[in-house]
Amino acid sequence: MPHITDIRLPVVQLVRVCVEHHAAAAGRPALVEASVGFPERSLTAVVGPPGAGKTALLRCAAGRERPSRGRVFKGSRELAALDERELTQLRRLYVPRRPALPPAHTVYEHVTQAASVTGRVPSEAAVMEALRLVGLEEQAASRLTDLSAEQHKRVAIAAALPVGPRVMFVDEPSDGLDDAGVQRVMDAMRALVERAGYSVVIATRAPAVAAWADRAVLIGGGRVVGKIDWPTSDEIAAELADQPDVC
Numbered sequence: 001m002p003h004i005t006d007i008r009l010p011v012v013q014l015v016r017v018c019v020e021h022h023a024a025a026a027g028r029p030a031l032v033e034a035s036v037g038f039p040e041r042s043l044t045a046v047v048g049p050p051g052a053g054k055t056a057l058l059r060c061a062a063g064r065e066r067p068s069r070g071r072v073f074k075g076s077r078e079l080a081a082l083d084e085r086e087l088t089q090l091r092r093l094y095v096p097r098r099p100a101l102p103p104a105h106t107v108y109e110h111v112t113q114a115a116s117v118t119g120r121v122p123s124e125a126a127v128m129e130a131l132r133l134v135g136l137e138e139q140a141a142s143r144l145t146d147l148s149a150e151q152h153k154r155v156a157i158a159a160a161l162p163v164g165p166r167v168m169f170v171d172e173p174s175d176g177l178d179d180a181g182v183q184r185v186m187d188a189m190r191a192l193v194e195r196a197g198y199s200v201v202i203a204t205r206a207p208a209v210a211a212w213a214d215r216a217v218l219i220g221g222g223r224v225v226g227k228i229d230w231p232t233s234d235e236i237a238a239e240l241a242d243q244p245d246v247c
């Protein structure tokens with residue numbers, strides 16, 4: 001079992017992050033003084049109701065959105081100090097709710113091409129290892145059009161693997177999937193943690209999905225309102241229900 005201790009340096013850390021870009025339209029800031037760290041070799045679920053700020057938090061952590069205030073660190077370095085290549089690497093590690101994949105490509109071609117945007121073409125061994133980690137090595141030659149929504153999610157995760165830091169942000173991994181699909185996607189993420197030492201961060205509305213994680217970070221109304229280690233679905237649901245200002 002992986003251990004979470006607060007003395008380990010987080011792979012990525014947010015310190016009092018505020019996102020106010022759309023505050024006027026939304027009626028409130030997307031994030032308010034959100035502080036959270038994501039330790040290596042761990043699966044963290046950011047969980048809360050619709051509009052709570054989960055996507056904003058993951059996008060800030062992945063360098064896709066610049067906070068209005070506060071700081072984001074990758075290891076000991078602030079994102080603002082990273083060069084463009086390092087930022088591009090980090091941004092690729094965010095997998096959106098519905099990844100758009102080019103239909104004409106095979107799985108192998110897509111992972112190779114997607115990983116090459118940072119300027120380094122991954123070796124065949126690195127691509128096959130990424131596909132093995134997400135359980136798709138036998139689909140390497142399949143066209144993306146022939147795969148299911150669940151397999152698309154795993155391809156999108158694999159495409160982020162061959163280059164870059166060992167951290168991964170997956171927005172709503174269970175969106176649109178049946179129970180078997182959720183199981184396969186979560187198994188793939190658990191493999192990244194256990195077999196490759198990744199810090200995997202997911203955003204989800206569903207306490208039952210968050211219960212797969214080593215730690216649940218509860219978010220409501222743009223604020224981090226709680227953290228539960230080794231959470232159960234019931235504990236998460238109860239804690240969220242107790243929050244007066246959760247959305």
Ligand SMILES: Nc1ncnc2c1ncn2[C@@H]1O[C@H](COP(=O)(O)OP(=O)(O)OP(=O)(O)O)[C@@H](O)[C@H]1O
Binds near residue numbers: 051203
């Ligand atoms: N481009 C935008 N324009 C206007 N408001 C926005 C925009 N992006 C985010 N928001 C607002 O910021 C807040 C947080 O949104 P965010 O998408 O981070 O929430 P979420 O918890 O991921 O929600 P969901 O579960 O529905 O994906 C919401 O109030 C949302 O309406």
